Amino acid sequence: MxxxxxxxxxxxxxxxxxxxxxxxxxxxxxxxxxxxxxxxxxxxxxxxxxxxxxxxxxxxxxxxxxxxxxxxxxxxxxxxxxxxxxxxxxxxxxxxxxxxxxxxxxxxxxxxxxxxxxxxxxxxxxxxxxxxxxxxxxxxxxxxxxxxxxxxxxxxxxxxxxxxxxxxxxxxxxxxxxxxxxxxxxxxxxxxxxxxxxxxxxxxxxxxxxxxxHSRGMKLDIRGETAHAGPTAMDQRQNALVGAGLVIAAVNDIGWKYHPENGKSTATQIFCEPNLAGIVPEYCRLSVDFRHPDESGAEIMYVEVQQAIAAAAKRAQVTIEVAETWTFGxxxxxxxxxxxxxxxxxxxxxxxxxxxxxxxxxxxxxxxxxxxxxxxxxxxxxxxxxxxxxxxxxxxxxxxxxxxxxxxxxxxx
Ligand SMILES: [Zn+2]
Structure with a gap:
């Protein structure tokens, strides 16, 4: 001392x-x-x-x-x-x-x-x-x-x-x-x-x-088209909120996949337009965030998040663009x-x-x-x-x- x-x-x-x-x-x-x-x-x-x-x-x-x-x-x-x-x-x-x-x-x-x-x-x-x-x-x-x-x-x-x-x-x-x-x-x-x-x-x-x-985040612009939530056939819908939902679930699954090595990922924020009960939404902005102790682990998660985004866009018949990204750590x-x-x-x-x-x-x-x-x-x-x-x-x-x-x-x- x-x-x-x-x-x-x-x-x-x-x-x-x-x-x-x-x-x-x-x-x-x-x-x-x-x-x-x-x-x-x-x-x-x-x-x-x-x-x-x-x-x-x-x-x-x-x-x-x-x-x-x-x-x-x-x-x-x-x-x-x-x-x-x-x-x-x-x-x-x-x-x-x-x-x-x-x-x-x-x-x-x-x-x-x-x-x-x-x-x-x-x-x-x-x-x-x-x-x-x-x-x-x-x-x-x-x-x-x-x-x-x-x-x-x-x-x-x-x-x-x-x-x-x-x-x-x-x-x-x-x-x-x-x-x-x-x-x-x-x-x-x-x-x-x-x-x-x-x-x-x-x-x-x-x-x-x-x-x-190693921490990364992105903001996604998800674009579909508004339609009546009643008469529009399922195969005609381009629901931005559904696209967002598929990304949210997939990102969460990725987090669980890397949980044993202390990786984590989640969706944190969403805006939806027009956000009305009877309307198929045309736009969502979604923030996702993921972290991993190693750079290589973060990179693998990043690739998987990107794959999940592409799959969600296809399934929901919407476009998903990465509007902003950030990295730190x-x-x-x-x-x-x-x-x-x-x-x-x-x-x-x-x-x-x-x-x-x-x-x-x-x-x-x-x-x-x-x-x-x-x-x-x-x-x-x-x-x-x-x-x-x-x-x-x-x-x-x-x-x-x-x-x-x-x-x-x-x-x-
Ligand atoms: Zn602080």
């Missing part, structure tokens, strides 16, 4: 989580704080205020990403960054993403309390619209920040009311300067609740993420950053386990341009993307303290 281990103020971290838990409160225990909504603006304002009070300079880029910087003693050195997101799912919890951002703030407050300077700056980043609950793709603002996808596509994405990401960004006052996105980092660390049951079930408090599941995290987290935990006498990420995170985007590692902390029962998401402070602190000490060590390199 090293003697100069730093510890954050757990009570203070919890208080910031409680303040956040009131902004966009939904169904008593949850949050509905969609990206670039009025609630998101309120939370951003509170966060920016906290960062300025902690002596940070704050910049916002053209995608609404927020960068709060605590200067280092050597201004020529690039920053050690950390962060996550403050937006939530429609039926979201109070900790997904939020814990990572507020842990970053708590690190800065802890260093301020003790008058500790670091060689490198430390920067806390809030990524816009990680969840993708309002605008797709998820993690788009982080992906565009690193140049992995074009910023124009992200800014032009529309929500279900036809409002673009760019318009929403302006309306909440967070359309910043494109130049603010010109940043180089030494490294990026993200702390996140696990969003799965492994840490909770095994009674481990610190998961060090060694990589991500291919980027591996950085060996040195992973080792730093493990060594730090070891030096603190803190037990830890290796874990794979099964959800998408902004860290995946950052891994395209910067050495990255992640820490997972337990969430009760693995419940996430749900208003019942819960964490225990006592089981969260070990991870946040490893996060703190690793970031300080890296910032002094």
């Amino acid at each position: 090293i003697t100069n281990t730093l510890e954050i103020d757990g009570e203070r971290l919890w208080q910031t989580l409680e303040v956040s838990g009131e902004i966009g409160k939904f169904r008593e225990t949850g949050l509905r704080r969609l990206a670039l909504s009025e609630e998101d603006k309120q939370m951003r304002d509170v966060f920016v205020g906290w960062c300025r009070d902690a002596g940070c300079s704050v910049e916002v880029d053209h995608l609404g990403n927020i960068f709060a910087t605590r200067p280092g003693t050597d201004s020529a050195l690039s920053a050690v960054s950390c962060g996550s997101h403050l937006d939530t799912q429609a039926n979201g919890g109070k900790y997904d993403g939020i814990l990572g951002v507020l842990s970053g703030l708590e690190i800065i407050r802890t260093l301020n309390d003790r008058g500790i300077e670091t060689k490198r700056p430390i920067e806390v980043i809030v990524w816009t619209n990680e969840e993708g609950a309002r605008f797709t793709p998820p993690m788009g603002a982080a992906m565009a920040f690193v140049g992995h996808i074009p910023a124009d596509g992200v800014l032009g994405a529309k929500d279900s009311d036809g409002i673009t990401f760019g318009e929403a960004l302006k309306s909440i006052g967070y359309a910043g300067d494109e130049n603010a996105a010109n940043r180089d980092y030494d490294s990026y660390f993200e702390l996140h609740i696990e969003q799965g049951p492994i840490l909770d079930e095994t009674n481990e408090d610190v998961g060090i993420v060694t990589g991500g599941y 291919d980027s591996m995290f950085d060996d040195d950053c992973i080792k730093l987290l493990k060594d730090t935990a070891d030096q603190m006498g803190q037990s830890h386990v290796d874990i794979m990420s099964q959800a998408g995170h902004d860290a995946y985007a950052m891994a395209h341009s910067t050495p990255v590692a992640m820490i997972f902390t337990p969430c009760t029962g693995g419940v996430s993307h749900n208003t019942g998401e819960k964490i225990e402070l006592a089981r969260t602190l070990p991870g946040v303290n490893v996060f703190l000490n690793a970031i300080v060590a890296r910032a002094n390199q």
